[in-house]
Amino acid sequence: MFQNRAEAIALVLPAAVFAGAVFLVPVMILLSEGFRTADGWSIQAYIDFFSHSLNQAVFFRTLKLAAMVTAASAVIGYAAAFAIVNLPAKGKGRVTGLVVLPLMISPVARTYAWLVILGRTGFVNKALVAVGLSDEPIRFLFTETAVFIGLLQLFLPLMIISLISALENMPRDAVPAARVLGANWLQVFTRVILPLTREGLVIGGTLVFTGSMTAYITPAILGGSKVLMLETLMYQRVTVANDFVSASVIALILIVMAFSANLLLKRLATARNKK
């Protein structure tokens, strides 16, 4: 396409310089903080970080909530996406638009809405008491449940959109063919739909997992300091203790977790396909 390499490089250069200067270099400087000591380089900061039981608890809580949100969004996402792709063209566009709509609203506004909905006098509690599922309002706010609900609502659209696009690329007669050949719905899902849509699941899963793990606003508002996650812990370390070393350690942990999640999801999808 290009007449010579120089032309291609010249075109890429501005973007590369920009990304290098404002992203890569600052990230490298931040990450190096975690390894730098007065005497040279060391991984002591990482050993120190994981030796504190609070940090361990926060690490596992972050991992657990991100994994739960990803799994729940995959289950709900498949059902929703499957229903949407089977709608007539006009309806499909409208419903997809509705799925995308929350993404256009600020996460702060969306999360604040949950503060009202999940409150003691909120809609959820009023409904639970009205139908007799609970005698008195339940405390949802500032619990892991609230953070889970907030994160799920925040990132579910990303999973649905990824799965809609994957399902649309699937041959239309694959499911009817499997049904005709006697497969039940579970078999249709595990042996036909899942292998054929694995790319969408990997993309959606990575977006949801990474998003849930690195979200700050939702855990801060709905979890507060009682449900600390890595992001809120990082904020606390920097603003309260001026501790940039811990912040750097947490930043690297988050990056490694995001990449690992992507690799793991790819592996899982490929392994399923090989069967």
Next chain:
Amino acid sequence: MKKLLLASCALIASLNAAQADENKLTISVYGFAQDAFKEILYKPFEEKCGCELVVETGNSVERLAKMEANKDHPVVDLAVMTSQDALAARRKDLTDTIDTSKLENFDKLYDIAKDPNGDGHSVGYTFYSTSIAYRSDKVDITSWQDLLSDKLAGHVALPNITTSQGPLVLYMLGKAMGDDDASLKAPIAEVGKHKDDIVTFYVRSSQLVQLMQQEEIWAAPIGRFAWKGFSKMDLPIKWATPKEGQSGGMNVMVLTKGSKHRDLALQFMDFWLSTDIQTKLAEGLVDSPANKDVKVSDDIADNLTYGADTVANLHLIPSDVMIDHRDAWLEQWNEKVGQ
């Protein structure tokens, strides 16, 4: 010729900049009530001095971090912060001694505001008391220990240890338990025992108004500066007067070391401490006065930390105790409460 023209343009530009710079005072303050501050304090001062006021906002810790980062080339001329952060700033050599002989209003200050840290580096401009805002139709609060009582279990929010209110509340809780040791070990352990009964450990008091409105909480310890939001609510909310007394804190003004606008900064400081401005800030329920000549109506006084007796009875934690114990408190807290 062209070079000469450019050089003269640059010279004129730099002279203009220097002149403009001389008349510019940069202050760093808290972000709250800025509209009121603009009307009552900033605008009148700009008119009086014929200068330009550049206002940066943020919390006390952020301000301290910025001042440290810009130590060699200070941007801010005058900053306000908590008395303990002022001591931390002085220890880091970020502030200068205040020449109080240039402050006409200095003698009008309550004695404890004149030199809160005893180092001549800060002057108090407002106090606040810390007590408990509570729903009087649900509970009655007469002691700090009531915060952890069964009647409030699941309906109370406490400040996080990382906030300025956190240590004050723990200190009063310790006092109520008969242990006022500065290590705060006993009250932190007690809060740890009851942590499941606490709705949240808040980091911003502004969040509490909504929680109170939604009946999520019935009580929370707050600084008097946050009371305005509660007093306006359509709910029976009272300010507690616990038998152990009230705690509190003081906000102070400091002068940045190496600042080039020292005289202007001192003029501004004096203006802020004047009876007229302190009265207006009090009447607007913005800040409680540190100037003892300020007189306000009973209605206003009820919403402020006002009067010599009130000020004298506040159980303040000395700044050095606050700073020297901060890390140990955080560690204790994370161990007993944070998990």
